Amino acid sequence: MLDQLCYKDKNTFLQNVNTVAVLTYLAALLLLPLIFTHPLYLLGVFLICVLAVVVSDAVKEWVPFLMVGVWVAVFVMILNPLLVQNGSTVLFYGPVLPVIGRLRITMEAVCYGAVMGIRLMAVITVFALYSAVVHPDRATGLFSRFAWKSSLVVSLATRMIPAAARDLTNAREVQQMRGVDFSAGNFRERLQKYSWLLEVLLLSRAWQSCRRQ
Amino acid sequence: MAGRNYALFDLSIDFGLGVEPLSLLEIKDLTYYYSGSTKPALDNINLKIREGEFLLVVGGSGSGKSSLARLLAGLIPEFYGGKVQGSVFLQGRELKGEERRALNSQVGIVFQDPEKQLVMTSVEAEVAFGLENLGLPRQEMFRRVAEVMTFLNLAHLKKEFTAKLSGGEKQKVALAAVIAMHPRILVLDEPTSQLDPVAAGEFLDLVEYLNKELGYTVILIEQRLERCFHLADRLVVMDQGKITRSGLPGEVACWQVEHSLPFIPPVARFFASLSSPVIPVTVRDGRRELKKYLPSFQANTQQRPSLSPVKGKEQPAVLDAKSLWYTYPGAQEVIKGLSLRVDEGEFAVILGANAAGKSTLLKLLAGIIKPDRGSVHLQGQNTYKLSLSELGRHVGYLSQNPNDYLFQDTVEDELRFTLNNFKIPDNGICETILQRLNLDGMRRANPRDLSSGERQRVALASVLVAGPRLLLLDEPTRGIDYRLKAQLGGFLQEMTASGGTVVMVTHDVEFAAEYASRVVMVFDGMVACDGPRDVLGESIFYAPQMARLFRGTAQDVLTVDEGLKKLSGGYLDACQTR
Numbered sequence: 001m002l003d004q005l006c007y008k009d010k011n012t013f014l015q016n017v018n019t020v021a022v023l024t025y026l027a028a029l030l031l032l033p034l035i036f037t038h039p040l041y042l043l044g045v046f047l048i049c050v051l052a053v054v055v056s057d058a059v060k061e062w063v064p065f066l067m068v069g070v071w072v073a074v075f076v077m078i079l080n081p082l083l084v085q086n087g088s089t090v091l092f093y094g095p096v097l098p099v100i101g102r103l104r105i106t107m108e109a110v111c112y113g114a115v116m117g118i119r120l121m122a123v124i125t126v127f128a129l130y131s132a133v134v135h136p137d138r139a140t141g142l143f144s145r146f147a148w149k150s151s152l153v154v155s156l157a158t159r160m161i162p163a164a165a166r167d168l169t170n171a172r173e174v175q176q177m178r179g180v181d182f183s184a185g186n187f188r189e190r191l192q193k194y195s196w197l198l199e200v201l202l203l204s205r206a207w208q209s210c211r212r213q
Numbered sequence: 214m215a216g217r218n219y220a221l222f223d224l225s226i227d228f229g230l231g232v233e234p235l236s237l238l239e240i241k242d243l244t245y246y247y248s249g250s251t252k253p254a255l256d257n258i259n260l261k262i263r264e265g266e267f268l269l270v271v272g273g274s275g276s277g278k279s280s281l282a283r284l285l286a287g288l289i290p291e292f293y294g295g296k297v298q299g300s301v302f303l304q305g306r307e308l309k310g311e312e313r314r315a316l317n318s319q320v321g322i323v324f325q326d327p328e329k330q331l332v333m334t335s336v337e338a339e340v341a342f343g344l345e346n347l348g349l350p351r352q353e354m355f356r357r358v359a360e361v362m363t364f365l366n367l368a369h370l371k372k373e374f375t376a377k378l379s380g381g382e383k384q385k386v387a388l389a390a391v392i393a394m395h396p397r398i399l400v401l402d403e404p405t406s407q408l409d410p411v412a413a414g415e416f417l418d419l420v421e422y423l424n425k426e427l428g429y430t431v432i433l434i435e436q437r438l439e440r441c442f443h444l445a446d447r448l449v450v451m452d453q454g455k456i457t458r459s460g461l462p463g464e465v466a467c468w469q470v471e472h473s474l475p476f477i478p479p480v481a482r483f484f485a486s487l488s489s490p491v492i493p494v495t496v497r498d499g500r501r502e503l504k505k506y507l508p509s510f511q512a513n514t515q516q517r518p519s520l521s522p523v524k525g526k527e528q529p530a531v532l533d534a535k536s537l538w539y540t541y542p543g544a545q546e547v548i549k550g551l552s553l554r555v556d557e558g559e560f561a562v563i564l565g566a567n568a569a570g571k572s573t574l575l576k577l578l579a580g581i582i583k584p585d586r587g588s589v590h591l592q593g594q595n596t597y598k599l600s601l602s603e604l605g606r607h608v609g610y611l612s613q614n615p616n617d618y619l620f621q622d623t624v625e626d627e628l629r630f631t632l633n634n635f636k637i638p639d640n641g642i643c644e645t646i647l648q649r650l651n652l653d654g655m656r657r658a659n660p661r662d663l664s665s666g667e668r669q670r671v672a673l674a675s676v677l678v679a680g681p682r683l684l685l686l687d688e689p690t691r692g693i694d695y696r697l698k699a700q701l702g703g704f705l706q707e708m709t710a711s712g713g714t715v716v717m718v719t720h721d722v723e724f725a726a727e728y729a730s731r732v733v734m735v736f737d738g739m740v741a742c743d744g745p746r747d748v749l750g751e752s753i754f755y756a757p758q759m760a761r762l763f764r765g766t767a768q769d770v771l772t773v774d775e776g777l778k779k780l781s782g783g784y785l786d787a788c789q790t791r
Contacts, residue, residue: 009372137338152332159334162376167617173581174617177610178675179602179634196620204616207661208329 058132073117080113243299272451287316321391327383381412463492475695615672
């Protein structure tokens with residue numbers, strides 16, 4: 001997924017609007033779910049975000065973000081009532097668990113988990129929308145007016161993402177052919193294998209940047 | 214030079230009447246050390262570059278070519294640091310210390326790797342980037358970007374992301390970004406080494422036009438000389454940071470043959486070896502000259518029977534791919550019903566344009582990716598059923614970039630890493646491989662400290678140590694000089710002679726002609742041509758220079774040695790008896 005940038009020129013309304021205007025709109029969409037705590041308001045903001053995604057013809061680009069978002073949201077919704085013992089309306093008492101103590105599922109914690117989940121989805125959708133409607137060069141071009149060097153670095157880094165993703169795939173394939181099985185072993189062993197990949201990538205980058213001849 | 218468009222330049226040029234024109238750029242007694250280095254990267258360089266000249270700089274890896282390019286572009290010592298002594302003159306005026314920065318505005322440089330010189334994410338922004346830094350008015354920027362993009366035929370890619378472009382397109386964008394800044398001198402540091410022959414030819418055509426018609430002074434550093442030798446007005450040979458010879462291409466070609474240096478294209482080498490008074494540097498001139506050596510010249514119009522694809526033999530193939538289809542997710546089909554059988558002891562080369570599916574094919578053959586349809590059998594076993602560790606013992610795969618392999622502290626550890634992964638005991642295999650690849654002297658060295666050729670050999674060793682019978686290589690000759698190519702070619706031939714099998718993807722037809730036993734041309738995911746190496750002679754665009762020289766005269770000449778042999782004995786006798 002990473003070897004292609006998300007932005008595709010589709011000549012949609014939000015893509016053609018002035019960059020400052022779009023960024024302001026997106027900033028507002030980002031701020032609202034952070035301010036609201038009422039689930040209905042949050043749902044409303046989320047729906048607006050979804051609508052903007054649909055209007056921008058970016059559903060396809062949004063889906064991978066959504067998948068990640070849904071899983072994280074579900075995770076938060078389940079974890080929150082389990083870990084947070086506050087709240088006065090107890091739904092039921094669970095068994096005694098080590099560290100946490102007696103499990104006490106309260107309605108407040110369940111609601112709070114749900115609200116956090118929706119908030120998270122809305123925020124993730126705003127970011128998906130950003131990458132689908134704001135051309136990376138236009139964004140950095142805007143910031144370069146007052147932060148020239150920083151935006152140059154950001155621009156260079158953005159451009160490096162597809163290249164780094166390709167390098168990672170290559171390094172992985174190469175190590176596989178040298179007998180490294182990334183799917184085998186326990187979590188610790190697999191972590192070790194991936195750390196080799198990271199090492200190859202970092203060494204290559206460092207080596208390229210100080211190569212002279 | 215007729216047709217030179219001076220309006221493109223920001224500065225006018227003074228030619229004194231009746232006086233030899235002033236050198237545009239002159240380097241005098243210049244020596245340069247990279248910081249922390251005791252060996253000079255440039256050693257007592259004296260070089261005069263005239264306005265409108267096309268200078269070709271050749272030399273082996275580490276000969277100081279790239280350092281010279283960086284010096285000319287004003288990057289040394291400004292960007293790279295280090296110690297420098299000597300003088301640089303621009304139009305007769307000495308540039309001292311900080312003033313050398315002025316070269317930046319006069320010289321544009323294009324580097325070897327298109328991937329690493331683009332800054333912005335989209336093509337148009339990339340071309341405008343330099344102009345923005347110059348602080349040009351918007352209207353002027355727009356005019357220059359439009360002009361350059363139209364001239365280089367990039368207008369249709371204006372909105373495209375640079376990450377999506379092909380190598381040739383990226384290199385054109387890099388050139389466009391440089392030309393938009395209106396430099397007077399173009400320094401090109403191996404700009405075609407990553408491109409296929411067609412894209413490389415197109416790029417060099419543009420450079421020729423810029424030089425001949427628009428009057429740019431060009432300094433080209435190249436390894437693949439067959440396409441650019443004839444463009445040069447002057448040839449500079451470098452070795453160990455020194456300019457060892459500079460002069461007319463033909464003259465320097467003779468000198469190189471006398472000193473057995475490899476930096477000349479096959480046609481020039483051929484005629485220089487014949488001690489010809491004239492050294493032609495293009496195939497056209499060479500063909501004219503060749504007639505003098507063939508007094509009873511008769512065009513051999515007899516067509517050879519066309520070569521049918523190599524048919525399967527009795528013993529099981531080392532590699533047998535049957536009607537492979539492959540599509541990358543969300544993209545078009547890359548491999549379309551391709552079949553390929555490779556037998557033991559073959560040295561097969563896969564040729565084809567960029568994006569023809571060559572690298573994908575190699576990965577399919579290696580079992581790294583699995584075909585959507587069709588099957589690949591390695592020594593009779595389907596790759597679908599082989600685990601990764603089994604695959605690695607059957608197939609050695611060498612990717613384009615040897616750095617992908619190297620992350621251990623010593624060369625020996627790299628070999629041991631592979632052995633440990635496959636749980637192979639080291640019964641002296643490390644020792645044998647290190648010796649075979651001439652690496653035993655550097656077993657304790659950090660692989661990252663080695664030269665590019667050595668790093669490639671370490672990567673190769675780390676794969677061969679598992680004892681694969683089949684070796685798959687993806688463009689191993691990219692960006693390495695003639696000497697290293699000869700070493701690699703020799704090693705691969707040795708390997709096939711001892712019963713190993715080699716399949717290699719390359720753009721380098723001269724290398725293929727020199728070392729391969731079989732040639733497979735891939736076009737649009739299908740095999741367009743498959744046969745013994747002689748098929749190269751029949752190809753129009755992929756024919757090596759010597760084949761083009763001898764076309765119609767002798768069909769089976771692909772290398773200089775074959776040409777010389779043909780001329781010294783067999784062919785002349787045959788002509789006389791006929």
